[in-house]
Amino acid sequence: MDFSLSEEQVMIQQAARDFAQQELLPGVIERDDAQKFPKEQVKKMAELGFLGMMVDPKYGGSGLDTISYVLAMEELSKVDASASVIVSVNNSLVCWGLENFGTEDQKQKYLKRLASGDCIGAFCLSEPEAGSDATSQKTTAIDKGDHYVINGTKNWITNGGTAEIYLVMAQTHKEKGHKGINALIVEKGMKGFEIGPKENKLGIRGSDTHSLNFNDVKVPKENRIGEDGFGFKFAMKTLAGGRIGIAAQALGIAAGAYELALKYSKQRKAFGTEISNHQAIAFKLADMHTQIEAARNLVYKAAWEKDHGINYDQSSAMAKLFASQVAMDTTIEAVQIHGGYGFVKEYHVERMMRDAKITQIYEGTSEIQKIVISRGILRD
Numbered sequence: 001m002d003f004s005l006s007e008e009q010v011m012i013q014q015a016a017r018d019f020a021q022q023e024l025l026p027g028v029i030e031r032d033d034a035q036k037f038p039k040e041q042v043k044k045m046a047e048l049g050f051l052g053m054m055v056d057p058k059y060g061g062s063g064l065d066t067i068s069y070v071l072a073m074e075e076l077s078k079v080d081a082s083a084s085v086i087v088s089v090n091n092s093l094v095c096w097g098l099e100n101f102g103t104e105d106q107k108q109k110y111l112k113r114l115a116s117g118d119c120i121g122a123f124c125l126s127e128p129e130a131g132s133d134a135t136s137q138k139t140t141a142i143d144k145g146d147h148y149v150i151n152g153t154k155n156w157i158t159n160g161g162t163a164e165i166y167l168v169m170a171q172t173h174k175e176k177g178h179k180g181i182n183a184l185i186v187e188k189g190m191k192g193f194e195i196g197p198k199e200n201k202l203g204i205r206g207s208d209t210h211s212l213n214f215n216d217v218k219v220p221k222e223n224r225i226g227e228d229g230f231g232f233k234f235a236m237k238t239l240a241g242g243r244i245g246i247a248a249q250a251l252g253i254a255a256g257a258y259e260l261a262l263k264y265s266k267q268r269k270a271f272g273t274e275i276s277n278h279q280a281i282a283f284k285l286a287d288m289h290t291q292i293e294a295a296r297n298l299v300y301k302a303a304w305e306k307d308h309g310i311n312y313d314q315s316s317a318m319a320k321l322f323a324s325q326v327a328m329d330t331t332i333e334a335v336q337i338h339g340g341y342g343f344v345k346e347y348h349v350e351r352m353m354r355d356a357k358i359t360q361i362y363e364g365t366s367e368i369q370k371i372v373i374s375r376g377i378l379r380d
């Protein structure tokens with residue numbers, strides 16, 4: 001078993017680490033406070049090839065493996081989880097879905113722009129009454145011969161306001177249940193497509209999350225991804241990979257908070273010595289370090305399986321379930337180690353604690369991951 005990274009992977013990791021320190025760290029507190037989308041930073045990430053990391057260079061991507069993607073996600077998330085979710089959604093939900101299931105025309109027209117970061121995309125599955133229960137799609141896409149007409153509402157859509165290309169799941173054949181759902185490419189500006197107000201969130205406040213309204217939106221049939229009725233499978237297959245990205249985000253948030261807590265504990269003195277010399281703190285650091293390493297192994301393993309053509313439905317669910325819990329536990333302890341300083345914004349860890357929570361919710365809650373894992377165990 002070889003746990004070492006390739007030279008290229010180390011280079012990507014270092015590039016993401018440098019970018020996070022130089023470009024994301026300045027202003028991260030202010031962006032969180034003001035719910036400001038990191039527009040300039042996203043532009044620079046596009047230039048560095050972070051928005052289409054796994055996409056074939058012939059479609060404008062960087063042609064890297066999933067391990068490289070995960071390494072970059074981890075480093076970006078150590079500093080700014082709002083920026084990293086933009087990267088994650090664009091890479092693993094939008095670009096990956098289009099590259100693997102889109103037509104050549106769709107790749108030429110949409111994937112090239114998305115992978116090069118000329119624009120960003122959004123993945124629209126959740127609805128006011130269909131979050132975890134994703135087969136219960138109320139949004140409809142009525143077949144009108146050469147086009148579909150979409151009506152309905154999507155909720156909590158990451159990149160909702162800033163995206164230009166949206167992958168929208170909608171019900172075409174109600175009687176067929178999930179087998180009647182289609183995935184359609186919707187462009188910003190299509191008549192009847194409205195972006196709702198921005199959500200005021202607990203965490204990842206720099207990322208922009210909106211509800212979307214579709215009122216008789218006409219979408220040409222050539223914008224359907226896959227065969228008629230493939231939409232739910234498309235969403236599930238895509239989300240299996242997306243969960244690796246979010247697991248890497250959770251890992252990064254945990255590792256970032258741990259690094260800050262470790263540094264602080266070696267500087268802060270109490271009872272005549274650095275607090276890291278007190279076993280109460282040293283044991284917390286030992287637990288955090290161990291948990292993060294375990295999470296890292298699960299995340300890298302899921303990415304490795306994806307790169308090796310092994311089914312990763314279960315490993316991605318396990319990685320996300322575990323890493324998101326580690327993110328919560330570690331950030332709470334990082335605040336505790338910082339004491340009163342941890343409770344104020346300047347020390348970053350309170351933001352990380354708020355950011356960590358979403359990793360247990362989006363791209364399938366922890367409870368959904370347990371459904372996926374337990375079904376896998378019982379089926380095998």
Ligand code: CAA
Pocket residue numbers: 089123125126131132133134135156157158178232233236237239240313362363364365368371372
């Ligand atoms: N790959 C391929 N097909 C899959 C699949 C996978 N990973 N998982 C399920 N399917 C297929 C099943 O085989 C089944 O097809 P058949 O009937 O042909 O066999 C079909 O999908 C339905 O599956 P289930 O019967 O298992 O459906 P279910 O109603 O019991 O629900 C679920 C399954 C796993 C709970 C699913 O509903 C789910 O994942 N829910 C969570 C949704 C989610 O993750 N939402 C996140 C929103 S996106 C987001 O957050 C993005 C963002 O902006 C950050």
